[in-house]
Amino acid sequence: MTSSVQSTPPVEPAPTATSPGSPQPPFAPGAVPADPAARSSSSRSAGLSWRRIPYLVVLTAATVAFIYPLIWLISASLKPKSQVFDNKLWPEVFQWSNYEKVWQVAPVLRWLFNSVLVGVMAATTVCLSSALVAFGFAYFRFRFRGAIFGLVLATMMLPGAVTMIPVYLIWNKLGFVDTQVPLWAGNLFGSAFYIFLLRQFFLGIPRELFEAARVDGCSYLGMFRRIALPLAKPALIIVFVFELQASWSDLMKPLIYLQTEDYFTMPRGLKQIIDAFALSGEYHWEIALAATVIATVPMILVFAFAQRYILDGIATSAYKG
């Protein structure tokens, strides 16, 4: 279904590379924008580009609305306390010491490290477990497969609140409260949305590849490791980055599970800095904003490197049926 939505409409014969059944239809970077649209717009562009100017003006205004807050944030984080609110784009005085101050008042480096650790653990485990399960659903035919897969999809609608308290009690019983384990260990069992995404991907791999490996005496685990996983690399990158971002952003789990300051993740620590410095005391917003920048920059970097995977992955995820 995924490929039917994305593949080229029947005006022209679809190029074989993106036709359904080839190994990479859902996630191949660049496969998402349908070719004819791009082609026809570029052919129009020659004579009629002036017509697009009003669109470009509106889009530029929208871009300013989306991007300016981030630029404002960086600028304000470099200002002295008295000028944080002056709303000037270029600080009159660059007070780099705001960043030193953050480092002094809170174990920010530690929090960054914790966030990276938790994020990488969460993303790695969810990639491996979800891929394993997805391959099970994609390749094998077993009794109740459809029903079980329906159950997987159904869990996506379940609000986290319903299981939140008993899951907390489980981790508490196991002695893992106030450790970072509960922030990622649930991912060892796969996650419904990613299982769905990866299953779609595996279904696009021609079965003959697996049958041939089978004839050569390859085990099921070997097929998974040597054929399915390498071919699914683009999809796995998407899952990894999505989960990394979700983990980096998460505030509720760290609020529930972490009490010791040294174990905090970046958002949890940032919330503490905001509470202690900006929303009470002497209202040192410049310090809170420096911490905000520190919490945001790593995700901007991730985006810079994985942009096409993220954007194509988002576009694809909507066609999950």
Place this chain on the structure above:
Amino acid sequence: MAEATAAGRVARTRRHRRRHRDRAGYLFILPWVLGFLIFTAGPMIASLVLSFTDYSMIRPPTGVGTANYRELLSDPRVMKSLSNTFVYAAMFVPLGTVVALALALLLHRVGRAAGFFRTAFYLPVMTPAVAAGAMFLLLLNGQQGLVNKVLSFVGIAGPNWTTDPNWLKPSLAIVSLWSLGGAVVIYLAALQGVPRQLHEAAQLDGAGPIRRFFVITLPMISGAVFFTVITHTIAAMQMFDQAYTMFYGPQQKANASDESLVYMVYLFQNAFQYFHMGFASAMAWLLFVIIVVITVVQVKVGNHFVYYEGGEPK
């Protein structure tokens, strides 16, 4: 006879191999099954049981019958937080859909440049919710915030977004609107999948751009719109991060207004600050039922409008 046994043997080995394969399939999905039993099904039952008890982690739970559910109805803060959440969702979901759709339509018109804008619109999505909350507390500041400064240029006296009880929910909606880039990306991909010749045919028949939008574009991308409306609604009902960052925490006495109390914040407070775990479990089940009802209604309504390429989906 010999042929028959040979055929039988083949069938038997095939069946055997088949059974072997089946078993391997179960092994592959085993992690999910275990996780489902331990972290979903078990906790669901436990939380349902807990919702009929009084439990604060100090003593074992004691049964209280339906008291928690009756308290749901009588606790004014439950109803307040529920209505706050609905109001927030009612602002964010429609507005977010329209704005994202408008931006995607514009992007679709500018050809190659769309890539740049798409990236720009998506950057806020990468910003952690706590960071966005902190930033908007300042941008929306009533006296000195940038938003009101811009509004004053066009002669509008902006409200005290973050302190005036009437404006707390619009503030939350604005923060969420800022990060709607995901929907823009989805809509743009959907628009790019609309066959051009449909538009050309309609144009030949004399349909203007507005008519073409409603007769061709909108039906063709209705699946994507439907998907985002449902996921945005489910997410909006569970909104927590921004509201908690901006209005709750140790400093919350300073703004005693309940106007920013969304359902998940109140549930979180009950569970992990007051340790009313039985009551919080009942709250969770109420939320679950509400989300299921809303989603079912949306799917029912959606099925009248959504156009599926190649027939109904499974």
